[in-house]
Amino acid sequence: MSNIKTLIHLLCFLLPKFEVIRGKVLEETYLKWVQYKDDCIKKIKNEPLPQEGIFCNRTFDRYACWPDTPAGFMVNISCPFYLPWFDKVSRGSVRRRCGSDGLWKRDDSGQVWRDMRECEEEKEVTSQELWHKQLMVSFRTLYTVGYCTSLCTLTLALVILLSFRKLHCTRNTIHTNLFLSFILRAVAVIVKDTMLERHWGREIIKQTDVSEMLSHQAAIGCRIAQALMQYCVLANHFWFFGEAVYLYSVLISSVFIDNNKYLPYLCLGWGTPLLFVVPWVVVKILKENNECWAVNENMNYWWIIRFPVLFATLINFLIFLKILGVIFSKLRGNNQCQYPDYKLRLAKATLTLIPLFGVHEVLFVFATDEQTTGILRYIKVFSTLFISSFQGLLVALLYCFANKEVQTELKRKLRSWRTKTDIVCCRQ
Template structure:
């Protein structure tokens, strides 16, 4: 089932990336961060599917004993390990791009003098560069001390914590950011003096929108390490984690591209221009996404639209 989830998510994310990169009015720091997050989801999904295919091929060769099969198995083993390393890197990069989204949203809402000048290069370094710093040491340790099969098993859990610790740290930071943003939303909703039922609805809507963007559900899964879960509970936890992770990319693409009013408006404008057979007219200056005040920060902090987190 999770293979279907990754395939659907990858397809939706590719479409979302094409939309955000091809429509010139949508090019801003916020959407470039979204694009990098989408790409990390795409690469994570493709690498997982590739690794699983090689794992299946490697296990099927365990049944045979001929020299030819053994030689093929050695080559497959090398490819399987390389695919596993790549999948772990993209997994880590995906978590760190979720962290980038959290940090960017936090800075927009809370840091008064936040400037976007030069911030994208630092985010690129954090999202794509930092995971290398702990994936490479893990590869060295596995090669020296636990060079068995396709490296998919972690018989010595201490080795895998080289990768798991930085990922758990990123999840924890995002969870703290989520709580702080939630507190801001509660305070703004109370200041609106709306009916209690309406306030609860808006808070729930904003919370649910932030969960896939920041990967908050991962905090619940990481509270219980895989090695401490036993029996049926372990398999249930693993199944739920795989299912949610595989469809997370689809949910993020829907919320932050396909259901985004700015994107929908630009697509309608493009379609209208195409139907009219006329050239796209230059947009008024106020319509361009401002690099200093990205669309979404004002929506979240304004009294009239505090619940429009999805427009971030």
């Protein structure tokens, strides 16, 4: 049992970071460990037995490969090469002592004694990784709270827009689909995290548990969740794009103005993501069918998902500037004598358009994951997670609860409900 616990410690507490990083290290370490074990078993079977004397038998204790050792001697062997930090302890050794009776020496607990201090990971690295893990856990808590808050607010906003018939129009239909894309994105992220935690957080009792965890069958659930999350994220960005196109068509152009023609928007928002997610899934299956598809070993494949996001973001930014220029000119023409009020209205219009078009993402559009390191990377991760998770809340507040048409319908419904209540009370 102690040997199994040693394996568990090595394979499950190697790198206290995100599950995806831990999963990558776990898989690589396990494959090297299997190679080390196979080599050891072959060596045990093929080497000739000692001719005379008392000796401790050769063995593999799931940590290191031990040769036949004469009684009363200490045996030193190199640190196992499968250790993730092997390059730092390659000159170290692990020790065992053979007793005078030809049995391996045991400690006070009855387990076979082994000194592997020279093969352990440095404490400084462990403390740094622990700090990294705590920071990543804080980030995860932040965006989980953000997505849950946005999910509740958007669900209520979606129910309101669907409940009132007078609010049914092309503009609100696009808002409704945008809300739905936010809801699906939040649910997909939460489900993906749950599946990853379930996949990598399962209890390991024996060696077969590790191989089962790393098998393709065990990863199917989290791979499906990963693919659905990518689809929902792309759908969310393309519904931002649809919002931008509609507002541009109303204010500047004459594209898709007919209230009965929102089918093109449906194809844009829900259909276009399939053109990128399906090829990405195929590439993952053929080229990177590892773990839960959460690690992008070849960043060229990741551009299948990244390109449409960057494209939609940049086009939205150009539309944002064009519409902002139109609003600027109209406000300046109507408020030549009311400059302070004009500035306030322009600021309000800008605040409304930014979450509508997702223009904030332009700040990091060229700061890719490969280019950002150190503090800049943490700033990008924090900003992206914070804005993306709480953006649904802001959109629901601006385009539903702060909408005058919605407020009017809610007040009318409230007055109608009060009138009915008063009538019932009077009859009683």
